[in-house]
Amino acid sequence: MTQAQQDSTGDAERVRAFGDELVAVHDWFRAELAGLRTGEPLSGELRAHCVTFCERLSFHHSGEDRAVFPHLEERLPELKEALDRLRAEHVVVAGLVERLAAAGTRDELDRLSAELEAHFDYEEKQLVPVLNSLDAVPWEVRR
Template sequence: MHPSTQPGDRLAALGTQLIEIHHWLREELAQLRASLEPGAAPPAGGDRLRSLRAHCLSFCSALTAHHTGEDAGAFRVLAEEEPQLRPVLEKLAQDHRLIDGIVRRIEELAADPTVADPAAAARVLAELDGLTAIVESHFGFEERTIIAALDALRADAGSAEELFGLAPPAW
């Protein structure tokens, strides 16, 4: 089978693209968390504080862009096309607001000059543990409840980047 060349046609189902984005975000979160573990190897450049801040900023920005993109893109389109999903979409949007609060706390902690100290790093780790638990639950629920509806969207509903705030990673 040859890929279609019609404008708006997708080569991968939107549901698959969403799962790929979630997988990448999970990996990034795990790497961020591992970098704070006691005894973690120093980054290539040797500056743990700068590396932590850069990784945190990158991850937090990507997660925020994804959730903001979903709220304005995929959730809006799904609410119009699949009205029965509106309660699920509202629950997911509520999760986004909760996650955003945790992300802001992590960003504040990472900006603190003492973040490299063991006690400060432990506070960041605790926030990352909470974020990991919520994100895992959120991503799993989202994947179970809206993948089929995403896959059924018409081709002109938007690209993955328009609907999810991020493009799937290029593995």
């Protein structure tokens, strides 16, 4: 097998596992939230960790909204309802992130955690099988 064929095969396997990559990203967020929730009241280092977490979450959701969801909606119009729901949930999560950043309370962290868990569960149920069936993900930057 030539190097080009090996690269192509590796890319195809990676694309077929794109939904699994989404779950891995969500699992990272879940673990980070669990760590935040077991810490002391949100102050000092824990607050800084929370800000970093929230920035990464915002980046993740904005990437889905700008690139992934429009791509899927164009090719799979039957996903429109699910994608609209996910976009709306992104707005709710962004509001909770703002409230957490402003208040920094355990209650706000718990609200965000509950909303994100429900959001991740729904997104995985709706999109992982679809993402794992893609032949290509043209929204990615090629190396």
